Amino acid sequence: MKPAIGKILWVLLATLFVLPAAYLLLLSFSSSWHFPMLFPDALTSKWWAWSFASRYAVIGGMGLSLAIAAGVSLISTLAAFLSSRWMALSRHRNGLLLLAYFPFVLSPVVLAAAIYIFFVRLGWNGSVAGVIFAHFLIAYPYAVILFSGYWNERLLTMDALAATLGAGSFQRYRRVLFPLSRGVLALALFQTFLISWFEYGLSSYIGMGRVPVLTVQVYRYISEANPHMAAVASLLLVFPPLLMLWVNKRFLIRLI
Amino acid sequence: MLEVEKLKKSYGRETVLRDLSFSVREGDILSILGRSGSGKTTLLKILAGLKEPDDGEVLLRGRPVLHLPPQKRGMVYLYQETLLFPHLNVFENMAFGLRVRKLPEKEIRQRTEQLLDELGMAGHSGKMPEQLSGGQQQRVAFGRALIINPTLLLLDEPFGKLDSRTREEMQELFLRICREYRISVLFVTHDLKEALCMGDRIARMEQGQLKIYAQRSDFIRDTASGAKKEMDFWTGIREESKKKNKDQ
Incomplete structure (x- = not known):
């Protein structure tokens, strides 16, 4: 296998493994995220703060x-x-x-x-x-x-x-x-x-x-x-x- | 010291031990010869408590032992492989039997160092088993068994995997230590010469029974022992070479 193809495969696999977690991370910090935007409109830490609140x-x-x-x-x-x-x-x-x-x-x-x-x-x-x-x-x-x-x-x-x-x-x-x-x-x-x-x-x-x-x-x-x-x-x-x-x-x- | 009475053991329809009876005196080394599958290992395992007999009785210094678990019998069973514990160094392997008896640390150190010295392993105490040669591993395995002063040592072809020179060295060392500590031994081998060299008495296992020879000469005279055939072979070789020398 050529080194360039190997590198591309490595990046593809790494992306495949990391992407779902990265998406979740972004979602957990987003306050609104409308289709077809690639990234959230605004970020917030309230969901994480709420997760520590006893109600949740x-x-x-x-x-x-x-x-x-x-x-x-x-x-x-x-x-x-x-x-x-x-x-x-x-x-x-x-x-x-x-x-x-x-x-x-x-x-x-x-x-x-x-x-x-x-x-x-x-x-x-x-x-x-x-x-x-x-x-x-x-x-x-x-x-x-x-x-x-x-x-x-x-x-x-x-x-x-x-x-x-x-x-x-x-x-x-x-x-x-x-x-x-x-x-x-x-x-x-x-x-x-x-x-x-x-x-x-x-x-x-x-x-x-x-x-x-x-x-x-x-x-x-x-x-x-x-x-x-x-x-x-x-x-x-x-x-x-x-x-x-x-x-x-x-x-x-x-x-x- | 050891009395075995009418021991029986079968695997399905195959009878391995058939009303087997014999005794071993204190400090005696009994060599047991026999073909593969003749029941030698089964006999040793029953004595050690690793297998159960179908019937019979075993007395050690007059005390029945068949109901006792292996750790309470005072008999150590040594395999052909040294089976040193790979996670322990030489010192800890040797001291194993003392540690499980929870002896004081000072006594453990003193007894282990003394035996390491006696077995010529003093400079290797910190080494791991894989760093030792076959002969050195055998010395440690032997020391690990001796250190607890067993009432009876059960050896199952212990030198079978060593080269001939190391094997002879180990046989000499083994005999010296056994005599010194007056240890009673059952020594299983399929090597005729080894059986003759090591044993005070020689026995032959055949068809589930043990035939013990009172004298070495009786063993040699018995054609079934194979000793005479072996001697005739070497005598033939010697005479043939003598004749060749004369002709030249």
């Missing part, structure tokens, strides 16, 4: 989303790491792995509709705990699938050797398995965080609007025909994953 609770929603996604990623990664090790040693490994794919056969909204009745009976609908558990139902099997290929013969043998050297279960995880698995654990934490962070169907259905996570707020502003506040909420939705990607790039790029 966008920042509160962001904090809630962060707490839910962090909790879901931590619980599902840990649970999946432990259970995938057990699965690797189990005779029923393939059958269990097949079951882990099941939640992904359904779309999240269909899954939410299917499990909704159980949440109502348990009294978990409309609660943060209910949303966390609903997110866990898809983040956990995803992490199990991610870890399923990780437990190779060498790692299991090292674990067995550590046991004969006197290490109990907790010590083996602490001193051998977790340190050896830092890369894949970081990847699982990141991916499950994203699953929970961007989840709309389950959050909306199980949360019943009483758990105002950011994704629910974005859709609410869109349905209220308020594109400026929707742009602010969308930008806040993009920011934490970008930050995580930057922080974890060393691990993630090595694993890709």
